[in-house]
Amino acid sequence: MSQTNRIDGGLVNRNQSYSFKFNNETMHGYGGDTLASALIANGVKLVGRSFKYHRPRGIMSAGAEEANAMVQLRTGAYTEPNTRATVAELFDGLEAKSQNHRGPLGFDVMAANDFLSPFLSAGFYYKTFMWPKALWEKFYEPVIRASAGLGSLSGENDPDQYDKGFLHCDLLIIGAGPSGLAAALTAGRAGARVILADEDFIMGGRLNSETHTVDNMPGSTWAETATAELYQMENVRMMTRTTVYGAYDHGIFGALERCTDHLFDGSGKPRQILWRIYSKQSLLCAGSTERSIAFGNNDRPGIMMAGAVRSYVNRYGVTPGKRVSVFTNNDDGWRTAIDLKAKGIDVTAVIDTRSIPAPYNVPNAATIMGCRVIDTVGRKGIHTIMLSSGQTMKTDCLAVSGGWSPNVHLTCHQRGRPTWNEKQACFVPGGDLPVGMSVAGAANGDMTLQSALTAGHNGASSILSSLGMSDAGSKIASASEESAKVSAFWHVTESKSRAWVDLQNDVTTKDIGQSFREGFKSVEHLKRYTTLGMATDQGKTANVLGLAIMAECSGKTIEQTGTTIFRPPYTPIPMGALAGRARGKDFRPFRLTPSHKFAEEKNAAFVETGMWLRGQWYPIAGETHWRESCDREVRATRESVGVCDVTTLGKIDIQGRDAAAFLDRVYANTFGTLAVGKVRYGLMLREDGIVMDDGTTARMGEHHFVMTTTTANAVSVFRHMEFCRQCLWPNMDVHLISATEQWAQYAVAGPNSRKTLQNLVDKEFDISNEAFPFMACGEVTVAGGIPARLFRISFSGELAYEIAVPTRYGDSMIRAIMQAGEEYNIVPYGTEALGVMRIEKGHAAGNELCGTTTAANLGLGMMVSKKKDCIGNVLSQREGLNPEKPLQLVGFKPVDTSISLSAGAHFVTKGAEATMANDQGWMTSVAYSPILNHSIGLGLIEDGKNRMGEIVTAANPLKQSSVDVEIVSAHFVDPDGDRLRV
């Protein structure tokens, strides 16, 4: 297809010819075109189908406000639906398809909806599809879902890369139109750190679309000159293709930069970057958006905004029609006719709603004042208009201007409300603006070019003053004169046909009237009931029109009617950009233990515990099920020796003259009496008396302790203790620092653990039972001088140690331990075996320390010292936490030992129904014990300590299981602790 509608002039690069496809038809355009301008150049009028009625639609704007020309860009996994053709930059090889039609674009079978429109008016779905009820899920909903939406996703993973970033500036200028450029020049020349962001791919805004002059040069040339100067300033960051989409607290803005959307191949670079911009001050120069007038069949292809027509003619060098008419209620609309004539394009007529003398003379065009367009003809492209005067005119393009609405959106993102300016017939920024924000140019109601340039300069000067800077004597650019008179006119009452207010959601003037009649009178209700202002364009051209009509219905003023709330984002943000890099394995950081490489070599199955990757079990040849590996590891450890990486446990280094006293306050039990060289189990309560965490704390010196926490609570315990130190007891001499990362720590457990370590610990350190008894700790060296810390503590219930070396030696250490224990057939064991052994021993862990249990529940009530105060002491004595028959941690074994237990099962009296009323507690942890050869469990049950031997039922309605279990001691293995102390 040749570029039949390409005309001379414009800012496109005619030396850069691009080939692209629309609905598989090859077409051509130029560098600097948008898809929309290229389609117009190629004579394409029908671009898509409307949302509800599938009416033929064309291009209606030349910017982000586009409601009609939505296309699917690219192919395969790169497909992006609902892209506005008006902002899609053309590139060589671009492929686009129209959307929302069944069958070809020109013959959409779903267009039958248009004929059913009397049944599909606003809110129809709230009133229909109710009977028969059974059909809703099976028929109505699937059909509606299949019909709804515009484009469709590829269903594949998005292959593009996305990124995020942070920027800082003295002044963020949002929009690089005349006011934005003027402000940037003033602030930039003064040396301020400026960010100038604009959603377009060239800066200049409307200067590129108009024929005004600035400083005696064409506006676009002035913009180009200004832009070039700004690019030379090191203190100014120029960001084209960047939409500032949201204003957040404290001068922070969200911005989306489209980096490779205009390229055929992004070469693996991020397609888009989501920026967080921290600004001291901001100046909103976002311009304004032209709105339409509602009249009969005002949605036909070829009917577009008057300003957009000027954009296509002046900037892109294409004409949307050969015989154009203009329908306006303001002076600005006339400029379209004048510019078209200047390009040699026939202007059939200018129809102005105002009964005033024509503001301009347009040669060879009918000028009809005080008249309205009441209807149009031409299903796939307008060819005739009918006027209220009874005249009928042939035209292939109707340029409509209902006035301009300042883009106040970002001024309202923190619940600011704009105010109505009756003279200019538009909302302007009002009320409280976001912190540090000023507004200039058309966004503030400065509707002439000179006023915009002046406001931009003055706005920047004022901001510079507030920053303690001066404007370096920049002068205000001078612009050609223009008139911007407007008389509010919203819809043509004589129209009998449907008149469209929101083209994207197929909302008509009748829908708004119906909404009012049915009681949905608030603008917020109007929006929800009719869908006015929803979807990708967020009603940029429709909202003011819609609420003005609602105001008419209700007899209120527009100001009284108000606006809906503006929320971010200003324009759509792809989900991929919001995700940024956080996808796949990079969804979040991961933490590796010092033995990770060793574990990989041992074919470990890893489990995520928080961000840590821990070895869950270590399968050997012939093992095909995790239980085989786990059982073997448990048996080997209990029979001889095993090693487990416990680096993940939190380690907090505590020093200070008041360290012991501090621990007495944060722990329920006493640490002041702990001797140097000894370790003690510690129980930490929350302020409300519930158990927070547990662990061991070693006294390395008079004023030096090393605390271990659970892996899960390492951060929260440290934070809690810092809060206590800094806020509760700032006068205590105690200092904390995390040492979790500093030490690679391994549990070496089993009857041969001492012998194993004796092979490794340097001989000058006596670690015999006599010299280094249970709960001893100390600093040692290993392998000829490597510093280490040794703790004789046990989670498994076996003779056991934990030994720590600086992390740099962590890999060497695990290999050395394996070497040292080789003669005892040492095995590495994972978290599964660790869990089995602690359940066999009856040690509480995360399942029991679940945020609802007390020390008494866990059988540790005696640890809450009454001789001292501590966090949680008082509230742990609450009556509600100390019932007559408290939940108590005990063991459970199945009566039929061939049956497996399940965690989460609730206990009821044997034979009783599994109801909440009969609930007596729940199973917290279960495991298969390879020592006992049957399933075992720990659980909390009322008065458990006094019910040993009783049979109760562990009911799990979720799994539809019910198992009789015997209440037993929680200590299945070595209940007297003999193995620990040998």
Place this chain on the structure above:
Amino acid sequence: MSNFTFVSQPVLGGFKQECKGVSIIEQTKLGIVSVACPNDGDAALAASIQKAFGCSLPKVSGVEVSDSGTMRWLGLQPQQWFVLFEHSAEQGAPLATIKDELGDTAYCTDQSDSWVSLAVSGPLAITALERICPIDLHLSVFPVGTVARTTMEHLGVIITRTGDEEFLMMSATSSADSFLHAITLSVKNITA
């Protein structure tokens, strides 16, 4: 027994990448000791540091260099500093280097193995770090000789400026791979 082989392994294996305006080099011989001041011990600590290292204590976010030029004191929070100095495994425990000098005037904790340290430098260093670093690295705001604690890609990071286009960045050892990935991806994303 003497037949065990213990190797001091750099967290990232001594990672080094120099390309296109940004270089990333793992600092493998860095001793890091946390120094905390006992309550009411400010004057004594300041005096012992002045005597031992010939420098004063920096304020929070400040950096002081010892008179020998080999030690950097980073002010991280009230009453706490990190001391950074060149140190290799053969020299024994890094802690002793500081603790032996300061005695009871400070509470010292070895942090050398807690942090992976990366020197990020070059004309595009700031451009790369913009993708992950939320703080303002402009020279007028974050000049040479300042330090900050922040988060990057959910990871806690200590960043200090060592030159106009040079930064030392420290993050937790266990998540070193994620930290390195965050930086190298940033470099990849900004270079052609």
